[in-house]
Amino acid sequence: MKPLKRSHITRRLFIKQSSVFSAIGSFTLSACQGVFTKKNKNTGSPFTEYDKTTLRAVFNHLLPSDYPDSPGANDVNVLGFLKRTMQDPYFDSYDKRIIFNGVRWIQETAIDMFDNYFHALSDNDKEAALRDLETYSNGEHWLSMMLTYIFEALLSDPVYGGNTDQLGWRWLNHQPGYPRPIIEKTYDKL
Amino acid sequence: MSKDADVCIVGSGAGAGPIAYELAMAGYKVIVLEKGPWFTEKDFYKDEMACCRRNGYTPPLSEQPQVIEDQQSDGDWEAESNRETGWNFWNGNMVGGSSNLMSGYFHRMKPVDFRLLSEFGPINGANVVDWPITYDDMEPYFTKVENVVGVSGKVVHHPFLEPRSVPDFPFQPLAEHVVSDLFDQACQSLGYHSFPLPRAILSRPFNKRNACIYSGYCGSYGCNTLAKGSARAALLNDAVETGNCEIRPHSMVYKLVTNNSGKVREVKYYNQDGNNSKVNAHIFVVACQAVESSRLLLLSNGPKHAHGLGNNTGQVGKNLIFSAGGVGGGDFHEKDFGEELFRQLQIQGPFVNRALQDWYVINDHNEFDHPIKGGTIDFLLDHNNPIRRAMRHKWEDGKLNWGRQLKQDLDYSFKKTRRFQFEIFCDWLPNDNCYVSLSKKEKDKWNTPVSKIRVGYHEHDLKVGEYLAEKSENVLRTMGARDVYSSVSGAPPTNLMAGGCRFGNDPETSVLDKDCRVHDCENLFVTDGSFMPTGGSVTYTWTIYANSFRVADKIKEQL
Ligand SMILES: Cc1cc2nc3c(=O)[nH]c(=O)nc-3n(C[C@H](O)[C@H](O)[C@H](O)COP(=O)(O)OP(=O)(O)OC[C@H]3O[C@@H](n4cnc5c(N)ncnc54)[C@H](O)[C@@H]3O)c2cc1C
Ligand code: SF4
Numbered sequence: 001m002k003p004l005k006r007s008h009i010t011r012r013l014f015i016k017q018s019s020v021f022s023a024i025g026s027f028t029l030s031a032c033q034g035v036f037t038k039k040n041k042n043t044g045s046p047f048t049e050y051d052k053t054t055l056r057a058v059f060n061h062l063l064p065s066d067y068p069d070s071p072g073a074n075d076v077n078v079l080g081f082l083k084r085t086m087q088d089p090y091f092d093s094y095d096k097r098i099i100f101n102g103v104r105w106i107q108e109t110a111i112d113m114f115d116n117y118f119h120a121l122s123d124n125d126k127e128a129a130l131r132d133l134e135t136y137s138n139g140e141h142w143l144s145m146m147l148t149y150i151f152e153a154l155l156s157d158p159v160y161g162g163n164t165d166q167l168g169w170r171w172l173n174h175q176p177g178y179p180r181p182i183i184e185k186t187y188d189k190l
Numbered sequence: 191m192s193k194d195a196d197v198c199i200v201g202s203g204a205g206a207g208p209i210a211y212e213l214a215m216a217g218y219k220v221i222v223l224e225k226g227p228w229f230t231e232k233d234f235y236k237d238e239m240a241c242c243r244r245n246g247y248t249p250p251l252s253e254q255p256q257v258i259e260d261q262q263s264d265g266d267w268e269a270e271s272n273r274e275t276g277w278n279f280w281n282g283n284m285v286g287g288s289s290n291l292m293s294g295y296f297h298r299m300k301p302v303d304f305r306l307l308s309e310f311g312p313i314n315g316a317n318v319v320d321w322p323i324t325y326d327d328m329e330p331y332f333t334k335v336e337n338v339v340g341v342s343g344k345v346v347h348h349p350f351l352e353p354r355s356v357p358d359f360p361f362q363p364l365a366e367h368v369v370s371d372l373f374d375q376a377c378q379s380l381g382y383h384s385f386p387l388p389r390a391i392l393s394r395p396f397n398k399r400n401a402c403i404y405s406g407y408c409g410s411y412g413c414n415t416l417a418k419g420s421a422r423a424a425l426l427n428d429a430v431e432t433g434n435c436e437i438r439p440h441s442m443v444y445k446l447v448t449n450n451s452g453k454v455r456e457v458k459y460y461n462q463d464g465n466n467s468k469v470n471a472h473i474f475v476v477a478c479q480a481v482e483s484s485r486l487l488l489l490s491n492g493p494k495h496a497h498g499l500g501n502n503t504g505q506v507g508k509n510l511i512f513s514a515g516g517v518g519g520g521d522f523h524e525k526d527f528g529e530e531l532f533r534q535l536q537i538q539g540p541f542v543n544r545a546l547q548d549w550y551v552i553n554d555h556n557e558f559d560h561p562i563k564g565g566t567i568d569f570l571l572d573h574n575n576p577i578r579r580a581m582r583h584k585w586e587d588g589k590l591n592w593g594r595q596l597k598q599d600l601d602y603s604f605k606k607t608r609r610f611q612f613e614i615f616c617d618w619l620p621n622d623n624c625y626v627s628l629s630k631k632e633k634d635k636w637n638t639p640v641s642k643i644r645v646g647y648h649e650h651d652l653k654v655g656e657y658l659a660e661k662s663e664n665v666l667r668t669m670g671a672r673d674v675y676s677s678v679s680g681a682p683p684t685n686l687m688a689g690g691c692r693f694g695n696d697p698e699t700s701v702l703d704k705d706c707r708v709h710d711c712e713n714l715f716v717t718d719g720s721f722m723p724t725g726g727s728v729t730y731t732w733t734i735y736a737n738s739f740r741v742a743d744k745i746k747e748q749l
Contacts, residue, residue, distance in 0.1 A: 061592070061593065062592040062593065062596070063592070063593075063596065063597065064593060064594060064597070066594075067594055067597040067598070067601075070597055070601065088244075090245075090250040090252060092252075127593070130592075134589070134590055140590065143590050143592075144584065144590060147584050147590060147591075147592065148581070148584070151577050151580040151581055151584070152239070152243060152577055154580065155238075155576040155577045155580055156238060156239050156243070156577060157237060157238075157239070160239060168576075169576070171601075172576065172600060172601070172604035172605065173604060173605055174574075174576045174604065175406070175538060175574075176236065177236025177405055177406055177407035177411070177574065178236060178405070179234075179235050179236065179414065180235060180236060180237070181235035181236075181237035181239075181240065182235070185233065185235060186237075186239070186240070187237065187239050187240035187243075187244045187245075187246035188244075190227070190229075190233075190240060190246050190247070
């Protein structure tokens with residue numbers, strides 16, 4: 001069932017819708033889950049290995065590393081940035097749920113459409129899967145969130161875990177302001 | 191009976207600073223209660239995440255929400271907590287308030303702004319009134335702000351220049367960007383009168399404060415040099431140094447307690463440990479920024495004020511206003527300007543500092559059958575915030591933009607274009623659908639009802655905004671910008687708010703008397719932007735500062 005074609009939705013509505021969406025889709029995954037479901041017990045990471053592999057593949061598709069003289073999403077550690085952000089004391093629990101749900105959705109979409117893991121798809125198939133997900137309002141919302149985290153990780157101060165070696169700033173000739181934030185005074189510690 | 195202080199001030203921003211400064215200098219004992227932390231210039235970093243992507247300087251909305259009520263396309267009003275929507279009406283919560291974060295674009299109000307009703311007549315659906323004071327009453331205090339807070343600029347004559355008691359600014363204009371020349375040339379060819387935009391920023395060292403170092407990160411960021419005229423840098427530091435002013439950060443005031451005769455006896459607040467504390471004083475001043483000042487008065491009922499302090503005629507919270515208008519911009523492309531000029535356009539640090547007020551009153555019979563109040567247009571280069579710049583490329587023709595196309599767009603936009611922008615300021619007509627009340631459902635972490643803010647606007651504001659947007663777009667096109675756009679809407683700029691406790695001579699239609707004293711509470715003053723019945727077509731802070739200096743004189747007379 002694909003009930004939620006594009007519409008303007010408030011966040012509250014979105015939550016309602018997204019829980020509906022994930023409930024419908026979740027069973028399709030069980031067949032291929034086995035390899036990946038072990039939780040990362042020791043690292044405290046919120047994601048399973050499978051989730052991480054999926055997310056890295058999504059990030060790399062959204063901001064690829066093959067464009068000349070520029071970093072891709074994984075070169076600037078978007079995943080690490082996202083994990084840090086999700087550990088903020090005031091990180092929104094709804095947002096957290098959407099992030100997790102979105103990973104499920106794209107995993108399921110890949111399997112529905114191509115009977116394969118998202119990360120194992122060709123570029124063209126990845127594009128098709130992501131564009132399909134985008135036609136759902138909540139899928140679009142998740143992708144939009146992922147792009148926001150990509151921009152933040154690419155261009156925030158490296159103190160937040162992204163923008164490795166200032167690769168994002170260097171690519172876009174960005175001159176940071178001074179003084180730059182220090183680890184003891186990031187936004188969550190003000 | 192001995193009191194903790196002569197004067198207790200709630201809040202520490204632009205409305206509070208002049209009171210603390212003047213009274214402490216005059217030898218009175220002052221206590222300032224501020225809900226936020228006390229940062230100094232050493233605590234500010236050029237951190238886009240802290241200022242602009244997360245709530246580094248405002249409270250977590252999960253703990254201190256507000257409820258916003260706006261009109262849906264079907265005409266219904268829908269109230270939602272910003273715990274859900276993230277639509278944040280808090281600004282800087284810290285010693286010095288949002289004035290720490292302002293850009294410091296400073297304009298005086300003009301004589302005509304004090305007489306909006308008499309000059310232009312009533313407008314259906316708008317609660318327009320004249321002020322109970324005139325420009326002449328305020329002029330000495332506008333001048334005082336220039337000297338004490340420090341305003342840099344240069345007087346250039348133009349059709350709507352306001353009268354001044356001193357010929358020019360005490361501080362020279364700040365260093366200007368090459369684009370300012372291009373702007374002047376374009377205006378000249380269009381017959382518009384461009385003039386240097388005054389700034390509350392020091393162009394030379396003054397009174398232990400350093401001159402601006404052109405950090406390139408000003409608006410929304412705290413200042414490390416004390417050059418920006420925040421209430422903290424320009425006023426509170428000096429007040430504290432007298433030994434007469436004590437600032438208590440992390441002090442959330444939740445009630446003004448009145449006695450049987452209706453006078454304020456003490457204020458109650460939660461300190462950093464969450465414990466209940468209180469301060470008594472002879473005189474109390476509320477300056478929590480417009481929305482929260484109304485909230486505090488509404489929370490403070492007492493023997494003579496059953497529905498909230500100063501609210502016996504139901505006026506508290508009413509006639510909240512914002513800065514109406516809109517924003518717009520356009521892009522300069524390297525291919526149009528050549529490598530060398532474009533390299534200069536890319537320089538960051540110096541300011542554009544240009545404004546137009548040619549249409550402060552619009553007298554255009556082709557558009558309007560009688561003269562109407564217009565406004566101000568300020569021009570600026572796009573802020574350097576790179577995340578915000580990148581976000582503009584997230585959507586392309588209604589679809590999300592990603593992959594090689596996204597990278598190409600980012601590459602081109604950052605390296606080959608520079609955005610030039612304008613901000614339009616016109617009157618937000620006060621109306622019955624723009625007000626603050628207390629939420630009946632939503633509470634903050636101290637279990638206190640939060641502000642509920644209805645944000646209705648008057649259609650007339652859009653007409654004025656659009657008229658000015660067209661003029662602004664002309665300038666940008668003449669300068670050679672591409673993709674010129676503007677956006678005029680009734681969405682309130684949440685950082686530019688005033689009203690809610692307007693002053694006036696009639697207690698039936700106002701909360702404060704002309705000295706900004708609550709009509710029926712002789713020892714309580716409100717000195718942030720709440721007092722303004724209309725806002726003028728300029729940013730508010732110069733007026734807030736000036737009025738607060740004016741009220742300080744009245745308080746001295748009363749002590
Ligand atoms: C990014 C930004 C840019 C701006 N740029 C400009 C500009 O260019 N030009 C201009 O004129 N204006 C500008 N402004 C607006 C300007 O900052 C405000 O007009 C001005 O600071 C308002 O003064 P205020 O005293 O009303 O409020 P504030 O300065 O915000 O001070 C209110 C203080 O009260 C405290 N408070 C609130 N409730 C309580 C309570 N219950 N108990 C104790 N304390 C409390 C708050 O924490 C805050 O510190 C800008 C604002 C922002 C945020
Ligand atoms: S140094 Fe100048 S540009 Fe930088 S924040 Fe201070 S006033 Fe603004």
